[in-house]
Amino acid sequence: MSMLSVTPSLNLLNKDQIERIHHDSLEILATTGIRVDSPKAVALFKKFSCRVENKSQVFPEKELIEWAIKKAPSSVDIYSRTGQKSFTLGPGITKEQQNQTRFGIGVTNLHYQDPITDKTTPFTLDHMEIATRLGDALEEFDVISTPGIARDLPPESADLHAGLAMMANTKKPLVLLVSESNCFEPLLEMFETLHGELNKKPFVIPYFNPITPLVINQETSDKIMATAIRGMPFIYNNYGMSGATAPITPGATLTLLNAELLAGILFSQIVKEKTPVIAGSLPAGFDMKKMMSLYTPHTMLINLGCAEMMHHYGIPHSGTSGSGPGWGPDLLAGNCFWMNHLTSIMGKVGLCPFVGGNFDSMAFSPGAVVYANEVIRMSRIFAAGFSIDNKDVPLDEIKSIGSAGNFLMAPSTGKRFREFRLESPIWESLTLDEWQEKEMPKSGKILRKYTDDLIKKALPPDDHDEIMEKGRLFITGRF
Template identity: 50%
Template sequence: MTITGSGKVIPHLDLLTDEQKSEIHEYSTKILFSTGIRVDSSEARKIFRKTGTATEKNNRIFLSRELIDWAIKTAPSDFTLYNRSGKVAFDIGANHLDKTRFGIGVTNTHYQEPGTGKVIKFLRKHMEVSTRLGDALPNFDVISTIGIPSDVSSKLSDLYGVLDMYANTEKPLIILILKDNTISKVFDLLEHLHGNISGKPFVLPYINPVTPLILNYSTVEKMIATVQRGLPVIFSNYSMYGATTPYSSAGTIALLNAELLAGLVLSQLIKEGTPIVTGSLPAGFDMSTMISTYTPQSFLMNLACAEMMEYYRIPHCGTSGSANGWGPDLHASSALWMNHLTSCLGKVGLAPFVGSNFDSLVFSPTSAVYADRIIKLAKNLAGGFLMDEKSAVLDEINSVGPGGDFLISESTIKNYRKEIESNPVWPGTTLEKWMNEGNPKAIDLLEKHTLNLIDNLVKPANYDELISKGEEFIKNVASQSK
């Protein structure tokens, strides 16, 4: 707990000491200097070599401490992300650690229908409704690439996906582009629809290396294309400890941090001052099922990564709690609660991929609605409470006296609706009322609420114009590639 100058008690999680942060940095720099990182792009290797302080051997690049320190100092500590209309959405970075930002996503191949729970292939119409839902849910700040539409050509799925996201939300976009040679066309599409996209950036491309210690060709090309357009970029790695990183938390943190530093250096060598968000998605590897899994240890590693980025004063992106649930169920809720609460209490900047199940293969609108509720409660807890003479209401206590009540006291009337609001999903009820209503199941009420939200989603005013304009652009791209 921390008591601020205004008398507010703020709960928080602090994991690492300053000495431990320094140790992690030392371990990571040793990895980059001694083990190095494989760089598959000849252009990137050339960029590294030109510094005179990085060496190359057999496509491995070895980075000096001086170059790493330079990149940390050069990268911006924070930047502003805008919405589609050019209004400030939020600031992200080392000076804005009081609030974690959440988004829905990401790159799901399937869709779980609300009400029935049936899992089907992800289609364009699912991108439309899911994006509108994310736009309507108040506790989501960004829309990430929710799914991969299967009812269009795989060569054009990135373009159609970005079009359907752009046309259905005002919120900022985090885009994950699958095809190596598509990202420039995606930027062209956005400029065709929007005009200048770098002056007030509303789109954040998300790229990742291959763990362990590979800067693959595709990631480098996407980073270069993003930086050349004057856009900020997210550079985030994904690991499964015991498989792609060491089983020990210390080893995983050191290795993942080394990869992030390598990406940071490259971004600043491409263009000094490029805004970059860095972070990790640490998970475990279940050898019995051969799938990834979130564990208490992986959430601790997520917090450690966030604290390292704060140590470097670099904006951070972390885990989202979308794990191995079978839908909006008890299995999923443990990871959602653990992720969102620790993120809000820690120093996590972005948690952009909420709403997936089955190892992030299936997007569930109902899970997203449930998570929206969890995020709100986690934010409320992280907001703390006032502790000063006025909030202690000593005069009120004296007036009520022994044996009285505070039902109509000034502080109750003033604060009740702020603190104890009605729950739109699960209204408070008595045992008798619940039994008289036929013992309704909580999941049924959640599904009903989700369907009601979807039924009342509103088509954006300029939706038809944007879709028509975007589809014509994509048709021209398709005809040119034949």
């Protein structure tokens, strides 16, 4: 990147503040500790000389945490299903690759919102295919995260069918959330059967949550062990609600969540050294009146602070995605999208995997996904900045046109005017008169129709039928 490139950036924490959060996080782990529910996981912590009380309360020491931070890879390459490198996450990459936040649709919604009416219905396997193809068609989305839970299938096999539908309907990388714990390893085995090894060019990224505050539950530790043994990268995200599962103040929430992430990074490395882990937080507030989570400017700041802590540690980051408050592809959703996506791209956020959920991520909205795609596109243009080198500041041309002239016919205008036109693929540019002549069209209605048309045109990859047939045979053999 040229020294004469002007690019906006956003920094939250200074060096002293980072050190304070790190120090206090280590203090939490050394004095309060973290509850570990799996006896096998506790045994691993003991093997690495961690003090254990009451059979499950583990107290990691500073030196061991710092060892784990050094062992964890500082970058991870993510590939498409067909083996092409899609992107790299982590601070241990080139300057040109840094601050390129990646986005994904999702996540595990129970309902599906009709793209035209916003009416909700229970999420089904057909919706899984629709959502995956939509995410595949939208250029600004880099990954497909599990968009919903297929409620038209028995729980014991729903995750296998869902994972198969995702794999068959896109070649983009997949962020995998598994609701039924007994399905996790069979799902990885199915991917291995259909694709081969998952560690050399990983296109499947399992996603795990500990329990806040300060618990590594058995399901999470079991899944981490199954993933790390295979040499696969995984996402370790905690979810804390300030005033409920986390302290009420943003600073205390950030510190507690950071302590939990350090414990997870440590566990990944004692399971297997050099395991790639992508860590981060999904911070939220808690609405005492409605008894539900909410997203505020403060929770977005915590997200940025967490990204900076992971950058400081040299750990690839995954954070919150600006979804939740919308009722559809509306002003409520757009407000949060803009606050999250623009600040993420300008900050140090690595991955925003869960875009498109409304009503506290209960309903998957195709319209919201399409609108977010436009927000991401605009945010990336903004964050790209501009140049002030000689070819971009033509002093001779300015001199020749002089005072009171115009640049309509200037050589640089004729050569480059197309670069600076900002045309939306969704909405045409209208004057007031044109808008009135068209009987005052509503922007939301246009967005909904555009989304519906995009869904109808979105086709599966050419190997869709082959993958579905082989996958169904695998599932039939299991159930």
